[in-house]
Amino acid sequence: MANSDNNNKTAWQMATQVIHAGSGHDDPHGALAAPLYQTSTFKFANTEQGSARFAGEEGGYIYSRLGNPTTHELETRVAVLEGYDAAAATATGMGAIAATTMAFVKAGDHIVVSDAIYGCSFALFSELFERFGVHADFVDLTDADALTTALKDNTRLVFLESPANPHLKLVDIEAVSQILAGRDIKLIVDNTFMTPLLQQPKQLGADLVIHSATKFLNGHGDVVAGIVCGSADDIALIKGTTLKDMGATISPHDAWLILRGLKTLDVRMQRHCENAEKVADFLHKHSLVRKVYYPGLAEHPNHSLIGTQMRHAGAVIAFELDGDEAQSRYFLNQLQMIPLAVSLGDAETLIQHPASMTHSPYTPEARQKAGISDTLVRIAVGLEAAQDIIADLSQALQSSQQRWQRSA
Structure with missing residues (x-):
């Protein structure tokens, strides 16, 4: 799979990380496998603790829509694999795309999208975004001049897949990131087809990376889920706004199944x-x-x-x-x-x-x-x-x- 000594070393390390990264759970019984915290809510020792957690003054769990230990372990592992600080797991791949992109735009903003993407992503940007006053231009991102021309003062993000669904069109992610350098524009890459084992968009300049975890990350055709990786600040924004309030969060059981699937990735x-x-x-x-x-x-x-x-x-x-x-x-x-x-x-x-x-x-x-x-x-x-x-x-x-x- 690798093509150089450096890539071989990276691939070897990642073969270990798909099994061990983020597995720091503290199970009182010493369980080797990640425990499944199949619970909707978490009890507080007293009202002071509950108030402190809601105020963000104390760490800990409140409600599984806001966070769950099993989900957190999945998020940590995929963030490590992609090379980011943090991640947010979602109920579906489209949940990840919607929560991520909506967190960074408002009415009157503009986005640039690759001209070849998954059908539901196309519908999200071309129809739903338009209804809420966010205009999307679909551009051939292999054409540097076309991308440069498409950018506007109110452009807030560029979204792409590489390889693209369905016909495997490739976009040079680093070339796109260089065009965006110095601009306040998020570069978001859907990396579902590659997985972090075959491609790491962060190394090429991507601000956020999205996966339909339904696919290779899970690998067994029995889960629908998504995940987005990014900086701690960006993930906190997504978790604290669009993901929390629209509710597209993953179930702990699905997170547990993906953790199991990742071990053989x-x-x-x-x-x-x-x-x-x-x-x-x-x-x-x-x-x-x-x-x-x-x-x-x-x-x-x-x-x-x-x-x-x-x-x-x-x-x-x-x-x-x-x-x-x-x-x-x-x-x-x-x-x-x-x-x-x-x-x-x-x-x-x-x-x-x-x-x-x-x-x-x-x-x-x-x-x-x-x-x-x-x-x-x-x-x-x-x-x-x-x-x-x-x-x-x-x-x-x-x-x-x-x-x-x-x-x-």
């Missing part, structure tokens, strides 16, 4: 990435596949960012069949082992049709601008034997080819 990511390389190579060579979008291929426009910005290309691949939308849908319907399902980062390989599923909130015009065609397919490569993943794709492609030949 390093070994899982290695298998995910090894499998993805093999699947991408298979798709790239197949006669029915018109184009493959995968940063690990030399033909990818920003392939050079691997080894500098990213340690690996990751485990998500997008591709287009040499046909139309109906043919792409037919191919998806022929798969036998691979579930037709949205999400990524699970043990199972998952495949979906972005234009009609994850990115359906886009208008047709916005999808075209973002390069999300009606024939685009996204596959999140799982942990099965690579040859079995490829065999299922192969039989579905063969079935599709036979169907097309009969109808020609």
Whole structure:
């Protein structure tokens, strides 16, 4: 996964941190696993203690929406992995995005957003933000001049994904941060596709990093959650305002499940990435596949960012069949082992049709601008034997080819 001695050292340290970071819980029984504090509220010794905690004069827990020991351990671990001072865990990935971005804007402000992002993030910025007087411009952030031109006196934040959902467009995060240098603008990066093991946006100038913890961080397809990492001041602002008052906080049980999942993140990511390389190579060579979008291929426009910005290309691949939308849908319907399902980062390989599923909130015009065609397919490569993943794709492609030949 690593490409230099320094990266190897970092990867080794992080393999340890996914297991041990933030595990300083003081359990009276000496439990090795993080205790699950499945409680909504915490009792006070007396009214003076309760008053002091509400006033912020004394540490301690009050109510699980405001903080919980299990949740705190998760937040500490992910903050360490991303290299930040603090983190805030949320009920969903979109909860993290909404609570984070809303904490730094007000009516009359302006934001700049990458032109290729997850469909619900697009809807949040293009529809809900507009309703409350915050205007978003969607910009190709690989174009430095376009970004510079888009910035205004009232621009408060820049939001991006890299790799972008669904077609793996890469943005040079450091180049964006350099353009923002000296301006009072927050750079927020959704790092879900990479995880901190493959990419650490803080080192590239990001102020805040967001994850849908539903995905690789948890890794088992049984939790929906999010997390945002940043400076202690920024996280305190998010926790004390938008997260607290809108209530998108994580349940302690979900935090406990993610802590369990994180322990295998390093070994899982290695298998995910090894499998993805093999699947991408298979798709790239197949006669029915018109184009493959995968940063690990030399033909990818920003392939050079691997080894500098990213340690690996990751485990998500997008591709287009040499046909139309109906043919792409037919191919998806022929798969036998691979579930037709949205999400990524699970043990199972998952495949979906972005234009009609994850990115359906886009208008047709916005999808075209973002390069999300009606024939685009996204596959999140799982942990099965690579040859079995490829065999299922192969039989579905063969079935599709036979169907097309009969109808020609």
